[in-house]
Amino acid sequence: MKFLGKQTVFIWVSLVILVLDSLFIAINYWQDKDDLQRTLEMEGKRLQTAFHISQQMTLSNMSQLATFVANDPEVRMLFGAAVNGLESQGYDYASDTIDELRKQLYNEVSSSWKKMTEQYHVRQLHFHTGPGSTSFLRVHKPEKFGDNMDNLRHIIVDVNRDGIPRTGLELGRIYSGLRGVVPVFDHQMNQVGALEAGTSYRAIIQLLSESIKASVAVMMKEQRVEEATWVRPEEALKTHCGCFIEASSDDSLKYLMATETPFSRHDFQLRTQLINTDKGAFAVTHFGIQDYIGQRDQHTEPVGRVFLWYPADELLNDMEADTWLNVMIALVGFIILEVILYLALRFSQRHLRREVRRRTHEVEQLNEQLMLQASTDALTGLYNRRFLTQRFEEEFERAKRKDIPLSMVILDLDHFKQINDTYGHSTGDQVLKQVGSYLKSMSRKYDVAARYGGEEFCVLLPGCDQQTALNFAERLCTGFRKTIAIEEGNTRQAVTCSVGVCEKHYATSADQLLSLADAALYAAKQQGRDRVVVYEKRPVRKGTKVDA
Numbered sequence: 118m119k120f121l122g123k124q125t126v127f128i129w130v131s132l133v134i135l136v137l138d139s140l141f142i143a144i145n146y147w148q149d150k151d152d153l154q155r156t157l158e159m160e161g162k163r164l165q166t167a168f169h170i171s172q173q174m175t176l177s178n179m180s181q182l183a184t185f186v187a188n189d190p191e192v193r194m195l196f197g198a199a200v201n202g203l204e205s206q207g208y209d210y211a212s213d214t215i216d217e218l219r220k221q222l223y224n225e226v227s228s229s230w231k232k233m234t235e236q237y238h239v240r241q242l243h244f245h246t247g248p249g250s251t252s253f254l255r256v257h258k259p260e261k262f263g264d265n266m267d268n269l270r271h272i273i274v275d276v277n278r279d280g281i282p283r284t285g286l287e288l289g290r291i292y293s294g295l296r297g298v299v300p301v302f303d304h305q306m307n308q309v310g311a312l313e314a315g316t317s318y319r320a321i322i323q324l325l326s327e328s329i330k331a332s333v334a335v336m337m338k339e340q341r342v343e344e345a346t347w348v349r350p351e352e353a354l355k356t357h358c359g360c361f362i363e364a365s366s367d368d369s370l371k372y373l374m375a376t377e378t379p380f381s382r383h384d385f386q387l388r389t390q391l392i393n394t395d396k397g398a399f400a401v402t403h404f405g406i407q408d409y410i411g412q413r414d415q416h417t418e419p420v421g422r423v424f425l426w427y428p429a430d431e432l433l434n435d436m437e438a439d440t441w442l443n444v445m446i447a448l449v450g451f452i453i454l455e456v457i458l459y460l461a462l463r464f465s466q467r468h469l470r471r472e473v474r475r476r477t478h479e480v481e482q483l484n485e486q487l488m489l490q491a492s493t494d495a496l497t498g499l500y501n502r503r504f505l506t507q508r509f510e511e512e513f514e515r516a517k518r519k520d521i522p523l524s525m526v527i528l529d530l531d532h533f534k535q536i537n538d539t540y541g542h543s544t545g546d547q548v549l550k551q552v553g554s555y556l557k558s559m560s561r562k563y564d565v566a567a568r569y570g571g572e573e574f575c576v577l578l579p580g581c582d583q584q585t586a587l588n589f590a591e592r593l594c595t596g597f598r599k600t601i602a603i604e605e606g607n608t609r610q611a612v613t614c615s616v617g618v619c620e621k622h623y624a625t626s627a628d629q630l631l632s633l634a635d636a637a638l639y640a641a642k643q644q645g646r647d648r649v650v651v652y653e654k655r656p657v658r659k660g661t662k663v664d665a
């Protein structure tokens with residue numbers, strides 16, 4: 118507890134530093150996380166744009182290839198003849214004449230078709246007659262024709278209606294197609310039908326992936342797929358997002374699909390998230406895609422969704438390294454601040470202790486001075502009456518207890534009033550000062566020389582019996598007249614004193630001893646002054662015992 122008490126400041130300040138340090142780490146961590154998420158989102162936007170551009174270019178290619186074939190004069194002539202024949206024969210797609218024209222048309226385009234599949238990944242080249250959409254020639258599957266596709270090929274229906282070329286994504290009976298559709302005109306520039314060049318996501322997914330530099334997967338809504346396709350896609354392609362996998366550039370999609378992705382089946386907004394899988398972390402961007410009919414009729418519900426992803430372990434490692442760096446900085450900062458704090462506290466404590474010692478010493482000195490002032494007579498520098506009374510009582514009790522001698526010598530200046538009157542009060546003061554110095558010089562270390570009042574002085578002599586005290590008093594009295602004097606020019610007037618002496622065994626109290634010494638002094642005055650009288654039942658003149 119004592120240790121805690123002393124170190125309280127250190128502990129509290131350390132705690133504050135620790136809290137601030139932790140805040141520093143937490144804020145930096147959240148900021149790094151925020152920065153990472155922002156970077157991912159920007160990258161996600163870039164990927165989405167790249168995907169749309171690539172898809173648009175594919176559609177544009179399909180449209181150009183369809184235009185190229187549809188503008189071939191031989192194609193226009195053969196298809197025109199076929200359509201006119203159909204009109205005149207009552208739309209018998211299987212008649213010999215029509216079959217012959219179909220074969221010729223096939224032969225005309227088959228060389229271009231080969232090139233288209235190899236170089237441009239075209240999967241469908243399909244002539245349709247209008248109104249609406251009836252298959253005339255599937256170059257990719259020439260044996261199948263004559264079926265009505267009004268409910269499926271909306272682009273064809275629209276192009277056959279107004280003759281304006283169109284592109285778009287459409288769900289097909291086998292797979293979804295990215296189609297470019299153009300009108301076909303005969304030599305009289307009458308529109309006789311429409312030509313569709315199309316590809317699938319499966320055919321171009323690798324190219325897409327390479328061009329946008331990320332893995333790609335396109336998924337179509339389960340319900341729309343079921344409505345459109347002849348053959349339901351295998352169950353394995355079904356995902357918990359409520360979609361079938363239309364095409365995927367990468368195997369790692371299965372790891373993504375195995376996790377609880379944060380993209381709900383109803384969310385088609387552009388979102389980018391970090392997802393941890395068994396094969397590491399991936400940055401995944403997700404958004405909805407719309408088909409031709411959805412775009413045309415402005416449906417809110419997309420037809421499917423696109424996933425774009427790339428490995429993000431490196432990004433996470435960088436962030437982790439940043440976090441550790443911040444932890445290290447905070448730790449080093451904490452240690453440095455702790456050392457500074459410790460040294461500062463030590464220094465200030467030492468300074469404080471020194472200051473306390475200095476102040477205590479000053480106070481002690483002041484107390485000593487005050488004690489001295491309280492016990493000293495200001496004029497003579499001797500002890501004052503209060504101090505004498507206190508010490509006298511203590512010494513008397515001690516002497517009585519230990520049965521050791523104690524004597525009191527009381528001394529009064531002779532005719533001091535006359536000195537004052539003759540030489541002035543300040544000369545009187547000078548005389549009193551001389552007496553003070555004289556008594557100090559005559560006293561032993563343990564004697565108590567005091568000014569009792571006015572021109573009256575006492576010397577308490579512990580351990581002195583009557584004879585010793587008498588000898589001392591006589592030495593004092595004789596020396597007094599030689600030492601204390603008023604000097605004016607060549608004249609010197611000696612000052613004398615009368616002395617009373619009494620030893621302790623005549624008294625029962627300090628007060629009484631003082632009274633008896635005073636009685637002896639009185640006797641000395643009575644007997645003519647400048648002498649010593651010792652109390653012995655009766656005060657006597659120097660060496661002579663008299664009654665008090």
Ligand SMILES: Nc1nc2c(ncn2[C@@H]2O[C@H](COP(=O)(O)OP(=O)(O)OP(=O)(O)O)[C@@H](O)[C@H]2O)c(=O)[nH]1
Nearest residue numbers: 529530531532533534535537542543545546571572
């Ligand atoms: N200068 C000075 N005079 C003092 C002081 N204290 C007392 N006195 C004077 O000391 C004088 C004492 O006079 P008295 O009591 O008549 O005694 P005395 O004249 O010495 O006569 P005896 O004692 O009978 O020899 C008075 O005039 C006081 O005013 C002091 O501190 N300074």
